[in-house]
Amino acid sequence: MFVAEVKGHIDEEYINDFIDFPPLIRKYKYKALESVIGKYMHEHQNKNGLTIDQEEYKLTSLLSTMGQFMSFYSYYLWFLIDDCHFIIDEVKSVMTISKHLGFAPFEKHFSQQHIQAKLEKNKGLEQYSKISMNSSYGSDGMNQEHFSQIKICDNNETFRAHLKDIFKADRKLNKNIYAVEFEKQKFNCNTCIQVAFAILDCSKYWVMNFYYNFLCRCLDQNRFHYVYGDTDSMMLAVAGDPNQDYTQGFSAIVSDKQFYDENFYKFFHDPSKDVYDEKKLLGVAYEHCGSSLIALAPKNYWLFEDLDKKNPETVKLKGLNLKSNPQINKQAYEENIKNGTVVKGKNMSLRQRAGEMSQIEVLKNGITGCHTKMVTLPNQCCCPFIYQLTVESYKIANDFATSLRSLKCQQLQ
Numbered sequence: 001m002f003v004a005e006v007k008g009h010i011d012e013e014y015i016n017d018f019i020d021f022p023p024l025i026r027k028y029k030y031k032a033l034e035s036v037i038g039k040y041m042h043e044h045q046n047k048n049g050l051t052i053d054q055e056e057y058k059l060t061s062l063l064s065t066m067g068q069f070m071s072f073y074s075y076y077l078w079f080l081i082d083d084c085h086f087i088i089d090e091v092k093s094v095m096t097i098s099k100h101l102g103f104a105p106f107e108k109h110f111s112q113q114h115i116q117a118k119l120e121k122n123k124g125l126e127q128y129s130k131i132s133m134n135s136s137y138g139s140d141g142m143n144q145e146h147f148s149q150i151k152i153c154d155n156n157e158t159f160r161a162h163l164k165d166i167f168k169a170d171r172k173l174n175k176n177i178y179a180v181e182f183e184k185q186k187f188n189c190n191t192c193i194q195v196a197f198a199i200l201d202c203s204k205y206w207v208m209n210f211y212y213n214f215l216c217r218c219l220d221q222n223r224f225h226y227v228y229g230d231t232d233s234m235m236l237a238v239a240g241d242p243n244q245d246y247t248q249g250f251s252a253i254v255s256d257k258q259f260y261d262e263n264f265y266k267f268f269h270d271p272s273k274d275v276y277d278e279k280k281l282l283g284v285a286y287e288h289c290g291s292s293l294i295a296l297a298p299k300n301y302w303l304f305e306d307l308d309k310k311n312p313e314t315v316k317l318k319g320l321n322l323k324s325n326p327q328i329n330k331q332a333y334e335e336n337i338k339n340g341t342v343v344k345g346k347n348m349s350l351r352q353r354a355g356e357m358s359q360i361e362v363l364k365n366g367i368t369g370c371h372t373k374m375v376t377l378p379n380q381c382c383c384p385f386i387y388q389l390t391v392e393s394y395k396i397a398n399d400f401a402t403s404l405r406s407l408k409c410q411q412l413q
Contacts, residue, residue, distance in 0.1 A: 001073070001074050001096070001097045001098075001099055001198065002073075002074045002094055002095060002096045002097060003071050003072070003073055003074070003094070003095045003097065003194070003197065003198075004071070004072055004074070004077055004091060004093070004094045004095075005069045005070070005071045005091070005092040005093045005094075006065065006069065006070065006072065006077070006088050006089075006090065006091050006092065007065050007067065007068065007069055007070075007088070007089045007090040007092075008064065008065050008080075008086055008087055008088040008089050008090075009063065009064035009065070009086070009087055009089065009387060010023075010024075010063045010064060010080075010084055010085055010086055010087070011085040011086075011087055013085075014084075014085040015063055015386070018063060018084060019063070019383065019384065020225070020226055021061065021211060021212075021226045021229075022061035022062050022063045022384040023061075023063075023079075023080060023084045023086075023208045023212070024061065024062040024063065024064070024065070024070075024080070025059065025060075025061055025062075025204045025231065026059070026060070026062055026065070026070050027057060027058065027059050027060075028057070028058065028059075028060055028062060028066055028068075028385065029055065029056070029057040030055070030056060030385070031053065031054070031055050031056070032052070032053060032054055032055075032056050032372045033053055034391075035390050035391060036375070036385070036390075036391070037372050037374075037375060037376060037391075038375045038376045038377060038391045039378075039391070040376050040377060040378050040380070041370070041371060041372065041376040044340050044369060044370065045370055047340065048340065048342045048368070048370075050342075050365075050368060050370055056372060058372070058373050059373075060373040060374060060384070060385070061374075061384055062384055062385060063384055063386055063387075064386070064387045065387075066385065066387045067387055067388075069090075069092045071197075072201065073197065073198050073201035073202060073205070075201070075202055075205045076201045076202070076204060076205040076208075079205050079208060079209060083209075083212055083213065084208075084212070097194050097198065102192075103195065106136070107133065110129045110132050110133045111129075111133070111279070111281075113125065113129045114126055114129035114130055114133075114279070115275055115276060115279050117129060118275060118279075119275060137196065137199065139191075140191055140192055140195070140196060141191065141192070141193055141195070141196025141197075141199075141200075142191060142193075142196075143189060143191060143193050144189075144190070144191060145187055145188065145189045145190075146184070147183070147184055147187065148168055148181050148182060148183055148184060149181070149182050149184055150179055150180065150181050150182075151179075151180050151182065152173075152177060152178070152179060152180075153170075153177075153178050153179075153180045154176050154177065154178070155176055155178070157178075157180070158170055158178040158180055161180045161182070164182070166182045166183040166184075166185065167180070167181075167182060167183075168181040168182060168183050169181045200231070203231050203232050204231060206282055207229070207231070207232060207233075207234065210267060210284060211226070211234070214263060214267060215236075215250075217256065217259060218254060218255060218256040218257075218259045218260040218263070219250055219253050219254060219255055219260075220253045220254075220255045223238065223239040223240070223252075223253040224236050224237065224238045224239065224250070224253060225237045227293065227295050228295050228297065228298050228301075229298065230298045230299075233287070233298075235288075235293065235295060235301075237293065238250065238253060239253070240252040240253060245291070245306075245307060246289050246290060246291050246307070247289065247307070249289075267283060267284040268283070268284050268285075269283065269285060288303055288305065288314060289305065290303040290304050290305040290306070290314070291304055291305075291306050292304040294330065294333040294334065294337070296333065296336065296337075296367065296369060296371070297371060299316050299317070299318040300316060300317050300318060300367070301315075301316050301333075302314070302315050302329070302330050302333045303315075303316075304330075313329075313330070315328060315329065317345075317366060317367070319347075319364070320345040320347060320364070320366050321347055321348070324346065324347075324348060325345040325346065325366060327343060327345070327366075328343065328345060328366055328367065332366075332367055333367065336367050336368075336369040337369065337380070340369055341367075342365060342367065342368050342369070343365075343366045343367040344363060344364065344365055344366055345363075345364060345365075345366030346361055346362060346363050346364070347361075347362045347364065348360070348361055348362075349362065375391055375394065377391075377394060377396060378396075379396055381396070
């Protein structure tokens with residue numbers, strides 16, 4: 001196994017094949033100017049008093065490394081090269097990693113305990129097992145190493161510190177006291193950050209593999225569309241059989257029946273099997289299914305599940321308590337899309353100071369419709385950033401069939 005730091009891009013001839021769902025999920029630093037995110041979104045920000053032209057560093061989907069060096073785990077890089085026509089322009093470094101099974105006993109124990117608790121309907125133990133695995137990944141993957149050391153010095157020591165090669169900065173604390181920062185010459189990391197990096201990149205690889213090597217291979221690509229996604233999830237819009245409800249899944253849009261039947265249960269749960277198959281490693285599960293969806297961003301959507309008589313409407317909005325903000329509803333999402341209306345919300349919290357408990361009300365933006373992770377065109381289509389191309393390089397296709405496949409990109413110069 002290895003991690004390679006490379007510059008690269010998808011072959012220009014195949015850009016339109018991957019523009020609907022760009023396969024490089026990476027953080028990208030850029031300035032959200034009008035020429036970068038598009039006139040439509042820039043005017044929306046300006047009109048509603050939102051911050052404009054600021055530098056951002058966000059996770060987004062790309063078609064190249066944008067002229068920068070980016071690190072990739074071996075499986076992800078192999079997938080990009082073999083299946084996405086990725087061309088490596090330059091290699092900066094390659095770091096090899098020894099494969100091990102050190103976490104296998106821990107993972108097996110808690111995953112089996114999680115399944116057993118679900119069978120016994122022990123929700124407390126089920127949540128405990130799930131949280132234990134998730135929190136372990138977060139803490140084990142956290143780089144706790146300090147890459148500098150700080151020393152308290154007087155005037156003379158601070159002056160001499162400036163002459164050293166390892167000097168970084170200083171800050172005056174008092175008349176004759178300075179905090180001087182030095183670079184460390186050796187580092188010792190006690191957490192398994194290489195395992196965390198591998199898991200994170202493998203999850204992206206597996207999502208891309210599922211989408212491009214299963215869905216795109218056996219389904220009619222003109223009848224399903226990628227709406228939004230995260231590192232380990234995606235929401236798809238499917239134009240199925242209008243005479244059936246949404247429980248039909250993909251059955252009405254299958255183009256390669258043999259391949260679909262042979263591989264469907266390798267990913268999805270087989271209803272003839274038990275919960276162990278439902279919770280299998282690297283498996284795919286349905287989280288929500290509905291007949292109508294309004295999505296502004298991941299974890300920010302309205303979904304109508306008309307077959308669910310108890311809770312037919314699902315609203316997700318990260319950062320706000322929806323119970324205390326009833327104005328976050330379908331109408332709010334529609335008004336935001338049609339008229340750019342920004343909806344505010346409030347959060348209540350309790351704080352204690354000097355023995356007194358206070359209730360704090362914080363007013364914040366709830367639904368802004370502000371999307372700066374991609375280029376937003378006048379018809380509200382979202383398109384990926386492409387290296388050395390501007391907003392004007394995109395054009396909206398006129399014919400209906402091509403519009404379903406999103407946008408066409410002008411030939412790279």
